[in-house]
Amino acid sequence: MRPLSFAFGSGASSRPALAGAAKDAGPAKVLLRNERAGRGAFRLRLPLDRPPPLGLEVVLTLAVLTCAAGYGAIRGGQLDDFVARHGGVGDVAARVLGFGVDVVTVSGATHMTEPRILAIAGVSSKNSLPFFDVAEAKARLEADPLVKQASVRKLYPNQIVIDVVERTPYAVWQKDGQVRAVAADGAPIDDVRDSRYAGLPFVVGEGANARAREFAALLDAMEELKPRVVAGVLIGQRRWNLRLKSGIDVKLPEVDPTAAVATLLRLEREQRLLERDVLALDFRAPDRVFVRLTQDSAAAWTEAHAPKKKDAQP
Numbered sequence: 001m002r003p004l005s006f007a008f009g010s011g012a013s014s015r016p017a018l019a020g021a022a023k024d025a026g027p028a029k030v031l032l033r034n035e036r037a038g039r040g041a042f043r044l045r046l047p048l049d050r051p052p053p054l055g056l057e058v059v060l061t062l063a064v065l066t067c068a069a070g071y072g073a074i075r076g077g078q079l080d081d082f083v084a085r086h087g088g089v090g091d092v093a094a095r096v097l098g099f100g101v102d103v104v105t106v107s108g109a110t111h112m113t114e115p116r117i118l119a120i121a122g123v124s125s126k127n128s129l130p131f132f133d134v135a136e137a138k139a140r141l142e143a144d145p146l147v148k149q150a151s152v153r154k155l156y157p158n159q160i161v162i163d164v165v166e167r168t169p170y171a172v173w174q175k176d177g178q179v180r181a182v183a184a185d186g187a188p189i190d191d192v193r194d195s196r197y198a199g200l201p202f203v204v205g206e207g208a209n210a211r212a213r214e215f216a217a218l219l220d221a222m223e224e225l226k227p228r229v230v231a232g233v234l235i236g237q238r239r240w241n242l243r244l245k246s247g248i249d250v251k252l253p254e255v256d257p258t259a260a261v262a263t264l265l266r267l268e269r270e271q272r273l274l275e276r277d278v279l280a281l282d283f284r285a286p287d288r289v290f291v292r293l294t295q296d297s298a299a300a301w302t303e304a305h306a307p308k309k310k311d312a313q314p
Helices: 033-048 054-076 078-086 089-096 114-121 134-142 209-221 223-228 257-271 295-305
Strands: 103-107 147-155 159-166 171-175 178-182 188-191 202-204 229-235 239-244 249-251 278-282 290-293
Touching: 103 114, 114 134, 114 159, 134 147, 134 159, 171 209, 178 209, 202 209, 209 223, 209 229, 209 239, 209 257, 223 229, 223 257
Parallel strands: 103 159, 171 202, 202 229, 249 278
Antiparallel strands: 147 159, 171 178, 178 188, 229 239, 239 249, 278 290
């Protein structure tokens, strides 16, 4: 037997239809290129059609104004002027928050003044602790000839501590009109601007700084005459002249100058030679001392030792 559907001539498929199934769609519509571009643009324009939030408008406006002001300040030089007067932007912000440099402690300085140490280290009221470079400050201090060692520390919220170890000045050296303090090895360590180094041995001439120890030994050999010595002048980098406060030049030999100093001491003790009208004493010749007198004293000596004229015969 055939099913009733065949009996009535129905051509429908015998498979049951699924519940809720969509009907077969027709053929897909092909969009032209212009239509696709127009539809995509429409979707992108939709968010911009709505007005932006008020907060976003304020932020964007401030950003534009800030950029314009910064650009104008850079081009006009106002930013450099601001930094020169107040420090960097970070320093200004840090100072506002309480991290400015309000206290500076300096220790170990004997010949260097505190303002000089601060200037070398780069410490000023424009600094702030978070942005202050202690390594750079330490390097700058130790680059100074008078500083042997330095340490720089930050103590939050507002203090910088500087400790320095100075080189010991040994003598004062003059060359070509420039006067400098030198260490024991002759290395220049400071310019002489006042009387801080007045008690040090004073040497003059090319290479005298490197022989300061030698001159100091000669001063010690002078014993009671040491306070009379003003300076030691190195002649030709070979030998010393001693300049006394009275203006007398004592010319020492290149070889064994200490023996010549001993002879000077003996003559002064026995004959008070330095109290006479003398311009120079020359000890360069072995076993002899040449004395140069002042003009008046030389004239008097010449007159006293001139041969007497015989009386004329009648």
